[in-house]
Amino acid sequence: SFDKAKLANALSSHTLKSATRFQYGTAGFRMEASLLDPVMFAVGLLAVLRSKYHKGKTIGVMVTASHNPEKDNGVKLVEPLGEMLVQSWEGYATELANATSSADAITSALESIIAKEKIDLSQPARVVVARDTRPSGKALVASLVDGVQCLGGEIKDFGLFTTPQLHYVVRCINTAGTEDAYGEPTEEAYYEKLAAAFKKITAGYPRLSPLLIDGANGIGAPAMEKLGKYLGDSFAYQLVNNDVVSSGKLNHESGADFVKIKQTKPLGMDLKYGQRACSLDGDADRIVFYFTEEDGTFRLLDGDKIATLAADFIMDLAKQANILVQREDGSKTPLHIGLVQTAYANGSSTAYVKDTLQVPVVFTPTGVKHLHHAAEEFDVGVYFEANGHGTVLFSPAAIKAFKTSVGATPAAEKAIDALRALTELINQAVGDALSDMLLVEATLTYQQKSFAKWNSDYTDLPSRQEKVKVANRANFVPIKADTELSHPIGLQEKINEQVAKFSKGRCFVRPSGTEDIVRVYAEAATREETDRLCYLVCGLVF
Ligand code: 16G
Ligand code: ZN
Structure with a gap:
């Protein structure tokens, strides 16, 4: 078995003291950074078990809260080929995080996972970690390291990375020397690989006009600056919202999520007619593009x-x-x-x-x-x-x-x-x-x-998204790929009744996986009808 005294001792610096209940959701654990210390320790333990389960393959840990405000942070686990943690282990992550209140609880939670998954503890364990630019990130990584090391795992800290860079190095490490070798597990190799491929596709074509890039004052900004050096003359751009030093700026009225939801350009960008622009999010795994018409109408080119x-x-x-x-x-x-x-x-x-x-x-x-x-x-x-x-x-x-x-x-x-x-x-x-930015730019150049x-390929129907605060979002059970609700009983019929009144009407309600709210999405033939449908359905949910 593992060294229980060592575990108890390590836990003593990370014991859960509040009554918080943690849950590993769609985006891993995500919440106010000040609550995350015990969670990070637990994730360190779980990463070791997951690596041993995979016979010593390297497991990734990314510390980020993506487009959330700067005061939040989060953590998610990455499988050996760079995918998200398998769903069957999300429950273990939740159990371990909630068991950080005492040495006994964490010991029995660990033992139960080891038994259930028949984990061979004599296997090696390797973990790599990286974080976005949030000020809370560094201390959280230290808590993770404590968790990994108290179970004897090896850990390598890549420091500041975008989320996709962390996924990239994990895949590189685990495929090294095989016929599926994905590349060198370094930041430089990542830029080199992208830049070389972009140049191959666009060679011989006139360069497009410079792309305005909104870095959301997050990790995507310095990463873009570095990538830009590798792209050289093949790609013209102008980076805005690249301040990762001042506090309070990360994602503030900027970034892909802001632009998508508000359907407007970010703060800090002067977008003129004829210019092309895009926004990254706080960990650079999302992007949307946009421009304005001559009359100032904002046009979003989304996912x-x-x-x-x-x-x-x-x-x-x-x-x-x-x-x-x-x-x-x-x-x-x-x-x-x-x-x-x-x-x-x-x-x-x-x-x-x-x-x-x-x-x-x-x-x-x-x-x-x-x-x-x-x-x-x-x-x-x-x-x-x-x-x-x-x-x-x-x-x-x-x-x-x-x-x-x-x-x-x-x-x-x-x-x-x-x-x-x-x-x-x-x-x-x-x-x-x-x-994705280079994919779009290479395609448009070609x-x-x-x-x-x-x-002009097609015209978006007007759409609207709202959040509704409810007593318990677990009462809302989505089915059919989130397009309908099975519970609360009867609600879906009421939604259908409203939708039927609108030309091209479509509307669905689903509980958020990342916030304590229920989301309402509506679309219809006109802006006015869309807003009305959304409003009516919000009223049904509330
Ligand atoms: C997470 C998901 C994202 C999804 C969003 C929905 C990953 C890596 N991220 O951020 O894909 O769009 O959750 O959030 O899976 P919601 O459940 O709050 O609407
Ligand atoms: Zn993100």
């Missing part, structure tokens, strides 16, 4: 628009290259592309994908892990949440087809080269704002397409 742009581009290249994929039964068939969306996807985007692009669409509940798994079912699985979180996954068979295909014409050969470069450019571990042209 849905990124997904359709990417799917269309990849289909085009695959057609030009005449890519055929080797199947298990020996046959060779064209690339199978699919798109994964959530209930938050604008209804117009879904219609465009199905009817115009003629690409199948799968719906999953909110949260990256759900979309990611659904996307793995395709040769090319494009998944994006409307909020700008997503990526494109290539199956091993697709990658093999790109590697082995020979173009019949110079144009086909060029398309194959672009497809190969895309597999390098797009982060396969997780949605990545910097990688197609010499403006934001206005991109936006």
